[in-house]
């Protein structure tokens with residue numbers, strides 16, 4: 001019996017449902033931050049509860065810059081998730097990460113510019129650490145699960161989050177390589193920041209669909225090529241989820257991320273805006289219940 005885990009899965013491009021879930025049910029969740037991208041698909045694999053959210057909505061309706069990441073993360077928390085696995089299509093900035101490979105990333109460079117990136121603000125200020133933005137335990141489980149599913153999976157890598165929706169210019173692509181980025185995408189930020197603020201351990205599995213445009217003067221990314229690759233990748237992504245369910249330890253021991261807000265709130269209790277506290281809702285409940 002596996003207990004204590006409820007895994008939220010954010011499915012990126014090409015991953016809009018998970019057939020292997022038993023007792024499937026699409027449920028509506030509204031949040032103080034607005035509506036998530038779609039209904040949530042709840043179910044289980046064996047004894048492990050899963051909550052799946054198609055990041056762009058079924059049918060891929062929402063572009064990266066218009067995703068309501070706060071509502072998405074809040075909805076997963078409200079649905080009882082203890083941990084979040086994000087699965088994303090990514091471009092490769094490294095020769096040794098060809099299309100078809102998976103990369104379980106452990107760092108981010110955030111170049112997004114126009115997205116609300118925090119649950120906190122005037123009236124309630126918090127600073128969480130993002131030094132290690134992903135959960136080592138969950139990432140290791142995902143990398144093992146990817147391999148068990150039959151994917152070539154690299155452990156560790158830096159994801160460059162760009163604003164999009166256009167793909168990068170060649171000069172940008174070359175620059176990002178010099179910065180040490182390994183893969184590129186448009187969605188992991190601010191998602192990973194918000195997961196940390198919501199005290200949800202987060203892992204991101206990048207499924208490489210293309211080499212972006214850095215390799216030669218006439219190379220460029222085309223959505224049609226990405227889509228062609230997505231079909232095969234998405235099958236592996238779904239299998240990864242099944243393998244992850246099989247491999248989770250029977251008991252979920254606490255993660256340091258479960259309690260990050262205990263050390264992050266800086267606004268004095270009597271200076272806190274009650275409407276902010278209300279809007280933060282379940283994100284703050286645990287911390288506030290411990291404070292006098």
Ligand SMILES: CSC[C@H]1O[C@H](OP(=O)(O)O)[C@H](O)[C@@H]1O
Pocket residue numbers: 011012013014055056063064087088089090184185186187188223226
């Ligand atoms: C379909 S290519 C561009 C699109 O794919 C990635 O999305 P996701 O991370 O949700 O798989 C990328 O970030 C872009 O949004």
Ligand SMILES: Nc1ncnc2[nH]cnc12
Pocket residue numbers: 089090091092162167168184185186209210211212213221226
């Ligand atoms: N080359 C690329 N750039 C940004 N996002 C992507 N998603 C998949 N491939 C990508």
